[in-house]
Amino acid sequence: MKYISTRGSAPELEFEDVLLAGLASDGGLYVPKELPHYSLEEIRSWRELPYSSLAFKIIQPFVGGAIDDETLQAMLDETYAGFGHKAVAPLAQLDHNEYVLELFQGPTLAFKDFALQLLGRLLDHVLTKRNERAVIIGATSGDTGSAAIEGCKHSKHIDIFIMHPHNRVSEVQRKQMTTILEDNVSNLAVEGNFDDCQGMLKACFANQDFLRGERRLVAVNSINWARIMAQIVYYFYASLNLGGPDRSMAFSVPTGNFGDIFAGYLAKKMGLPINQLIVATNQNDILHRVMSQNKYEKHPLAHTLSPSMDIVVSSNFERLLFDVYDRNGATLADLMSKLNSETVELEAERMAKVRELFDSHAVNDDVTCATIADVYQETGYLLDPHTAIGVKAARECRRDSMIPMITLGTAHPVKFADAVEKAGLSTPELPHHLQDLFEREERYEVMPNELKALQDFVASKVF
Template identity: 40%
Template sequence: MRYLSTRGHADRKRFCEILLEGLAPDGGLYLPESYPQIDDATLTRLRKVYHEQGYADLAFEILSLYIDDIPAADLRALCAKTYTAEVFGTGEIVPLRHLEDGVWIEALSNGPTLAFKDMAMQLLGNLFEYELGRRGEELNILGATSGDTGSAAEYAMRGKKGVRVFMTSPHGRMSPFQQAQMFSLMDANIYNIAVKGVFDDCQDMVKAVSNDLDFKRKYKIGTVNSINWARLLAQVVYYFAGYIQATTKNAEQVSFAVPSGNFGNVCAGHVARMMGLPIAKLVVATNENDVLDEFFRTGVYRVRGTADTHETSSPSMDISKASNFERFVFDLLGRDGARTKALFADALNQGGQFDLSKDPAFADAATRYGFISGKSTHANRLDTIRDTWARHGMMIDTHTADGLKVALEQRSADVPMVVLETALPIKFAQTVQEALGREPDRPAKFEGIEALPKRVLVMDADVAAVKALIARECGY
């Protein structure tokens, strides 16, 4: 298996090369040269593996289709080390919870930081440590988070040999619980940077550093955001697990509703569908920052500036520049790297938007790729949280509420709809309290976390300052 850049860079690389690299040298994102195809016999075998051996073995089966430069025995051991009941709180790892006729919630938030990001990040931490150990090298991870990526990355990388984490986040725009999870970590290899701005400013800084190839090589800069293919690949697995749990035979279709800001989570569903998993619809659910919903309705992709990026009660989706969206557009345009580069490197920089509404490829995007979309507001979130609690006795977080609201609008009577859970309600307690008049349950290990001492550096959205910090802390 070889990987190529969405912007046409000539080199073809193997998995472990792009694992440590992040962005391609031309600023593009990596994708496999082709998607491995799942036929009926393979899906039958995967179904048996999941039911008889469990999630870790299913993960190995999926990952091994894309990874041929890690020995099979080592890859299997890494999956077994990652997906355990001790780490994820249940041997099922990602159980489906029935909500009502034809609607399920896939529980993805049983990991160490109570968010779906743990599903991929725990594996990524073990992959990094394994590959760096083989090479005798170090890696400096520079990341951006709007909420859950940062804590998931830091909990996955804390104490890992050869790894430092420099995590940027928008100053004052995460929930108190999310901030406390990150900023209370005192591990020597963890650096928290609160940026005066919004998530897109953080993401732009990460890309700017990654695009400085001399700095990137000297300081061995890597990424854990979903621009890293390894993280997105790990997320593909739970689409297979959700499908297998929701069906009894291979011919059945399932739809997935995915709360989405940066397009990474739902892009993993796109990959699963391209592999042949029988997914009817991929429902993209946004909050008031509806750049993705606007595209799937109109064909116009319009990035908003800092002033037009709303601060909402589902803050992990307060994003107006979806970095993973480039992967889907690359496929949509027939894998035309030059045209993809023209859109994302030129059109967005010049005008902040591009328009594919007249392109024949966009005309059949919903039919060919299954994407539909919708949006949810603060009032919608409150209503959905209240309704789900009143009718089903199930408490959900604000992002999952966005997904469920749009899912209920887009469901079909004959196709199961699986809503991907984003996080546990405690991470967004203030809004849940507003909706229900009571605090969500809090796991014992997080009691009093907001009162713990914090270690965080506040700085402007200054690329040079971030580079100087990395250089100083690395000492070379």
């Protein structure tokens, strides 16, 4: 399979090179040149498959022979065997035709595990094959960092550096990252916000001179195509467990960077009947403002009880816009340059096309806590703040009560004690494998919000 850049002027690449490239050389994001498409009959035939076997069916065409089938299936089996529930992504029912897809059963208790535990294995396989060593620099608003570190900490071919905004992630999120003491892992607490971290990450990819041409720089953020690819699977899995593809589904997705919900969009394009995709977001509501008002305008970052969505610029929205603008890279490159510097309205007919599938809703902290409390009182089920935003958005935006509504449960509530306690409830205990988390030794560097400081630190560690 070939991959092309959303901005049209980078070379086409195959899977291995896209895996290692992250951002395209023209500043765009890689997407498949063509998507596989499945008939309802073929999707129906997958109903009895366990998660890792279904993942093989979805992922194999994207890998395009870069990894032989037997090795790929073994990687998938190993990845999802490490999850804490035999179903891997179980469904919890809140009401008639209302469900939460529990995507927090992985080792770091967040949906990022579905992609990042696999990504670490994919990178190790390709780098071993090429006899190369790579540098990973990542930026996290909370959950990406711990999942990436968990996936890559044992690799002999990777040095990983994860930036998080200093004092702006939850204590559990921080400790899941900073208590990993392997020599190839560095945690950097940046004196800024997530967008500052993401800005420095993009600057590193734009100019890699600090690596002196001796190391490859690899992305683990959701700009890396392999992350999107892995997330497509659980849309199929949820649907098949609720009568799909013979009935359509609706999904509500807590999202800041648009990657998780873009995977749902791709699932629909690949043949899965999806009636509605709901963008659920917090006070950092740039996606909601685009969807509801057709106004793309950056506002100052607000710090909320749902920190994984405290993002001003949603990087993966570019991948959707590429399709909306008929996959015209030059047009999109011009549009993206405007989005970074001014308020932009999309053409009316383009926006109408987006709204055929997408709705959106923004939820503040008070409503988030009220939703956590209400759902617990109704069902005894405890939501984390991100999933609570998804449930509230689902209830506000639902188009058809006859169609199952599935909210993606993106994190375990134990990671967000502040929100749970402000909802008037007790934080649950940490799962068994994390029982001693608060006693573990931490190691991290507090770093100024300066690109040169970051690059000098990385260079000092790898050379």
